[in-house]
Amino acid sequence: MSKQSFRFDRIEGTAIPLRGNNIDTDRIIPARFLKTLTFQGLGDHVFEDDRQLMSEHPFSDPRYVQATVLLVNENFGSGSSREHAPQALKRWGITACLGQSFSEIFQGNALAIGLPCATVERDDIEFLMRSVENTPDIALLISISKLSVKYQGRTVSLAIPGPIRKALLDGYWDPASMLLEQFSQVRAVAERLPYVTDF
Amino acid sequence: MGKTLLQKVWDLHTVRQLPTGQTQLFIGLHLIHEVTTPQAFDMLRSRGANVAFPELTYATVDHIVPTLNQRRPFVDELAEQMMAALERNCRDFGIRFSDLTTDRQGIVHVIGPELGLTQPGMTIACGDSHTSTHGAFGAIAFGIGTSQVRDVLMSQSLAIDPLKVRQILITGKLPLGVYAKDVILEIIARLGVKGGVGYAYEYGGEAVEQMSMDQRMTMCNMSIEGGARVGYVNPDETTFRYIKGRPFAPSGSALVRAKQWWTSIASDADALYDDVVKFDGSAIEPRVTWGINPGQSIGITEPVPCPEEFDEAERASVREALEFMGFTGGVPIAGTKIDVAFLGSCTNSRLSDLREAAAILDGQKVASNVTALVVPGSKSVRLAAEQEGLDRLFQDAGFEWRGAGCSMCLAMNPDQLVGRQVCASSSNRNFKGRQGSPTGRTLLMSPAMVVAAAVSGEVIDVRKML
Numbered sequence: 165m166s167k168q169s170f171r172f173d174r175i176e177g178t179a180i181p182l183r184g185n186n187i188d189t190d191r192i193i194p195a196r197f198l199k200t201l202t203f204q205g206l207g208d209h210v211f212e213d214d215r216q217l218m219s220e221h222p223f224s225d226p227r228y229v230q231a232t233v234l235l236v237n238e239n240f241g242s243g244s245s246r247e248h249a250p251q252a253l254k255r256w257g258i259t260a261c262l263g264q265s266f267s268e269i270f271q272g273n274a275l276a277i278g279l280p281c282a283t284v285e286r287d288d289i290e291f292l293m294r295s296v297e298n299t300p301d302i303a304l305l306i307s308i309s310k311l312s313v314k315y316q317g318r319t320v321s322l323a324i325p326g327p328i329r330k331a332l333l334d335g336y337w338d339p340a341s342m343l344l345e346q347f348s349q350v351r352a353v354a355e356r357l358p359y360v361t362d363f
Numbered sequence: 364m365g366k367t368l369l370q371k372v373w374d375l376h377t378v379r380q381l382p383t384g385q386t387q388l389f390i391g392l393h394l395i396h397e398v399t400t401p402q403a404f405d406m407l408r409s410r411g412a413n414v415a416f417p418e419l420t421y422a423t424v425d426h427i428v429p430t431l432n433q434r435r436p437f438v439d440e441l442a443e444q445m446m447a448a449l450e451r452n453c454r455d456f457g458i459r460f461s462d463l464t465t466d467r468q469g470i471v472h473v474i475g476p477e478l479g480l481t482q483p484g485m486t487i488a489c490g491d492s493h494t495s496t497h498g499a500f501g502a503i504a505f506g507i508g509t510s511q512v513r514d515v516l517m518s519q520s521l522a523i524d525p526l527k528v529r530q531i532l533i534t535g536k537l538p539l540g541v542y543a544k545d546v547i548l549e550i551i552a553r554l555g556v557k558g559g560v561g562y563a564y565e566y567g568g569e570a571v572e573q574m575s576m577d578q579r580m581t582m583c584n585m586s587i588e589g590g591a592r593v594g595y596v597n598p599d600e601t602t603f604r605y606i607k608g609r610p611f612a613p614s615g616s617a618l619v620r621a622k623q624w625w626t627s628i629a630s631d632a633d634a635l636y637d638d639v640v641k642f643d644g645s646a647i648e649p650r651v652t653w654g655i656n657p658g659q660s661i662g663i664t665e666p667v668p669c670p671e672e673f674d675e676a677e678r679a680s681v682r683e684a685l686e687f688m689g690f691t692g693g694v695p696i697a698g699t700k701i702d703v704a705f706l707g708s709c710t711n712s713r714l715s716d717l718r719e720a721a722a723i724l725d726g727q728k729v730a731s732n733v734t735a736l737v738v739p740g741s742k743s744v745r746l747a748a749e750q751e752g753l754d755r756l757f758q759d760a761g762f763e764w765r766g767a768g769c770s771m772c773l774a775m776n777p778d779q780l781v782g783r784q785v786c787a788s789s790s791n792r793n794f795k796g797r798q799g800s801p802t803g804r805t806l807l808m809s810p811a812m813v814v815a816a817a818v819s820g821e822v823i824d825v826r827k828m829l
Contacts, residue, residue, distance in 0.1 A: 183679075184679070184680065184683070185677070185680045186556055186557075186656050186680065188656065188792075188794045190773075190792070190794040190795070190796055190797050191794065191795060191796065194774070194796055194801075195773050195774045195775045195797075195799075196774060196775065196799075198398050198426075198775060199398075199427060199439075199441035199442060199445060199775060200401075200441065200445075201401040201402070201405075201444060201445065201448055202401070202402060202405070203402060213795070213796045213801040214795070216801060217801060217802070238557065239556060239557040239560075239590070242556060242557070242590070242656070243492070243587075243588075243792060243794060244491075244492050244773075244792075245399075245490065245491060245492035245506035245507060245508055246398075246399070246508070247399070247508030247509040247510060248509075250508075265557060265560070267557075267560065267590070268560050268561065268590070268592055269492060269506055269507075269508065269587075269592060272507075272508065272511070272523075273508035273509075273510070273511075276508060276510035276511060277510060286676075325524065326384060327383045327384040327385045327524055328383075330382075330383045330384055331383040331385070331522075334382065334383065336381070336382055336383050338510075339381070339383075339514060339521070339522040340406075340410070340510075340513060340514055340517055340518070342381060342382070342383075342522070343381075343387060343514055343517070343518035343520050343521065343522065344517060344518050346379065347415075347518065349378050349379055349387075350378050350387075350389060350415070350518060350519060350520055352378075353375075353376060353377075353378050353389040354389065354416065354519070356375075357375070357376075357389070357391060358484070358620075358621070358624045359391060359482055359484065359485060359613075359621070360391070360419070362613065362617050363613055363617045363620035363621045363624060
């Protein structure tokens, strides 16, 4: 098994703006779709209830059907730790999320499946959302190494926590094999834990 | 300079620094359930991997389990498949499973502590965000996603970044009719739903020291609703008394040594916190949520807020919430009619919650327009409650008495709202669609407040019934 999965740096694509703060994972993928043994088909059900309540939901809008960059506001992905949420977004076609802020668990789950999330200042997200709403066919160019997004000649800076950025650039975002390296060190910790060794 | 409990436990469980700069953190107890494991075990099978430490892993079934008809095969085919998958995985990988044939089945965050699995000084992970509950014991406990469940199964560790610590002090004494649920709702209202992102919350102060373990669990449970993945209380005599005698707890001379160690991992008096916030416990009143996230709550005597009271950046969210809930700013929340009353969930379904709720009944009956159900958090809680006659008290009042499970908290089992129903609920989330109907509406409150609402047919100040 290879140590490194593929690396993430340049991500290019048109965007889809999803306005609103505190969009929680129950909305991203309602609980009834968690009754599943695989993650297959989740892309079909992303925002299913929100889309039923709101016919003009961006995820139902034909203008954004090819979009791959999701634009969001504050505290996106709050609530339940369901990995099914970033899975549903990725399987719908999203390859990167830009927003004012993300839930910590959501951002970690997204990283674990190779879906980069980066934060952008409020005014910049507003600029991007409005521009995309006007001209949805124009692509964004994200650079994780340069921590920037280029759009229609304008460059906006973005932020990613250091370790997450490094994991994406170096290709270590799928940590399963990395955690098994030097497994003797894991055993060593177990052996010194009082509650494992009957105090 | 002293250390916080978080720092001590973190250092003790650090395996190494990873090439990414993250910490490889050993997980002392891995609790698993049927929803977030099928794909994780499949990933193990496809890699030909084993579970590294089955003896540090424990399973239960809770989210999909029906609370009324628990006969196998379950009527819901998908639920039956998930149950069968967990059975197969536990059998094949040698993991202990508190299934429905045992007296130990229940909501994962109820049975862990009940069985004495949850102990101070541990790191605890589970594929469920309310894993923060176990922090009540002075453990560092947090929710993880399915891929991380795979990582813990394979390596008993995960890649994670350290957290800052915010000390939250609740001074004074909680008034009559005010419970731990109201305290945590107050904290989230003030600090916000994303206030805790990047932080562990350490709860302390006089009011917390007076709390029972069940109450501390209620508070720690909802830390994640405030953005804090981890929430904990320093272990003390209350903690030790709770743990003693439980099936997986240390005993005899081991217990003596354990208590010494548990005492030593509490935060030092001179520990440095990244932030300290104080709340006056004596000023807290019973709270109710009015909106679509757990931060949108008010005291029972307060009116529903108006959008204009908020910063401009928040007004759109507030309007959206008011419109969805059908509330008007300025109108008291007391008097809101309810259709369903739900007493259950990992937040508030333990024996003391049922006793507190039953004490409000005083011979009153569930209002004619209300469907009410009590769902004990575990088989063990249910049996103990039945020993005390609580089941008869609730049933005589018109509540349904159910089997243990997550039930109406989250719509993965038959217990769901219908249409625009309003539910007075002792659970932890009031998100749109959470309780099974896309237009259903959830009002979060304490168990006592749920019962008060059930018998009145509307939201009411429970202190009037005391």
